[in-house]
Amino acid sequence: MxxxxxxxxxxxxxxxxxxxxxxxxxxxxxxxxxxxxxxxxxxxxxxxxxxxxxxxxxxxxxxxxxxxxxxxxxxxxxxxxxxxxxQIGGGTVRGRLRVSASIPFGRMYVAPAIPAFLERHPGLRVDFSLTDDVIDLLAQRTDIAIRMGTLPDSNLIARKLGESRRIVCAAPAYLERCGVPRTPRDLESHECLSFTFRRDRPSWPFRVDGRDVQQPVSGRLLVNNGDTLRQMAIEGVGIARTGQFHVVEHIAAGRLVPLLEDYNPGDLEPIHAVYTAGGPVPHRVRAFIDHLTETFAQGPLAAAARPL
Structure with a gap:
């Protein structure tokens, strides 16, 4: 040759x-x-x-x-x-595994799971990247992406890893300064934090008298990622609606206070691992997804789907 x-x-x-x-x-x-x-x-x-x-x-x-x-x-x-x-070595997990995850979820849940995975598979190298962008797995040569929320139709294969409630919360300092909303309509007079990628006027879902309603909200601050949203809520800038997985430790520590739980519609945000279709699933991909599934079932993520 x-x-x-x-x-x-x-x-x-x-x-x-x-x-x-x-x-x-x-x-x-x-x-x-x-x-x-x-x-x-x-x-x-x-x-x-x-x-x-x-x-x-x-x-x-x-x-x-x-x-x-x-x-x-x-x-x-x-x-x-x-x-x-x-395929060499009778299914031994080896080589390079490229994983992408959103910044908050990857930092809080995926990153802590990686050391035990590397210890279990010494012949493997992991390239781990955090981004809130929805990447093209093929173009970025990524084996697995962890994605939050409902998945659009695509040629990707998805495996569910867990789910998280969504929750409305604010810092004690904000509530002391601006008052505590008692009903969803009270949010009309509050600073509500939103994302820059929401095109329409933002609204939050609630369940009032057995009916699901959308409550319009507004505020002076828009952010482009969940980490910043949470930090601004902790700093007392306004009220946030975010994944419970994202704030559960801050609620336990008293840095954030859950609001309007009697009106929480109980909507769940699914969490999936996605990978490209075609041919047998590489051993490294299957092993990592199995590891995440096992880790998340036993760890703090399991509490994110349960009411506080």
Missing amino acids: SRIQMERSGEMEVFARVVQEGGFSAAARTLDLTPSAVSKLIARLEDRLGARLLLRTTRALTLTEEGEAYHHAALRILRDIDDADQ
């Missing part, structure tokens, strides 16, 4: 990482290479293929039409190589 043929998977790995990271320097840092080495590898790849794959400017890097096609093929081939590695 020629030297170039043997190096093709390495070139694909570098190319895919450049696209994923959005530049040569960023990719070089994750690959433990110099930017000049990454640039030379991409130039060699383009020369071998006889096609320009990337358009580079001082501000941006974009894929050409040929680059798009090669990137899609490279991701598929690299995934097949990873999956083939997992």
Whole structure:
């Protein structure tokens, strides 16, 4: 086999990482290479293929039409190589597992579960990233994503890990300053914290006299992630409605106070692990999901689905 043929998977790995990271320097840092080495590898790849794959400017890097096609093929081939590695050793969990989770849930629940998983599987390496963006698993070469809420229709396979009630809460300092809402309609005169990605006027669901109603809310602060929402509530900026898993420890510590529980509609936010379909599930993926399921069933997440 020629030297170039043997190096093709390495070139694909570098190319895919450049696209994923959005530049040569960023990719070089994750690959433990110099930017000049990454640039030379991409130039060699383009020369071998006889096609320009990337358009580079001082501000941006974009894929050409040929680059798009090669990137899609490279991701598929690299995934097949990873999956083939997992078949060696009679099902031994080994290689690299890429996991993505939202910032609050990943920090509070997924990250604490990883050390025991690594101890159980010494031949495995985990790449763990936190983001509140909904990523493309194939494009980001991610094995598993942990997602909150109802899942849209897609070609992904989902496995439920648990669920959490949603709860309205505020800091004692805010309630002392602004008063305690006794009914959902009282929220009309309160500062209610919302998310920037809600397009319509926000409203919160409640159950009043056996009927489900939507109570419009408003406030002067909008945030783009759950961690900031919780922190602003703790700081006394306003009232928040968030996943119970997110605030249960702060309620127990007295930093936040649950509100309007008599009107809580009992809606549950499902928590899923999702992964791409097609072919046998890699051992590393199945093992990690099994580990999370076991861990969450025994840990504090189980309490997040129960009324306070």
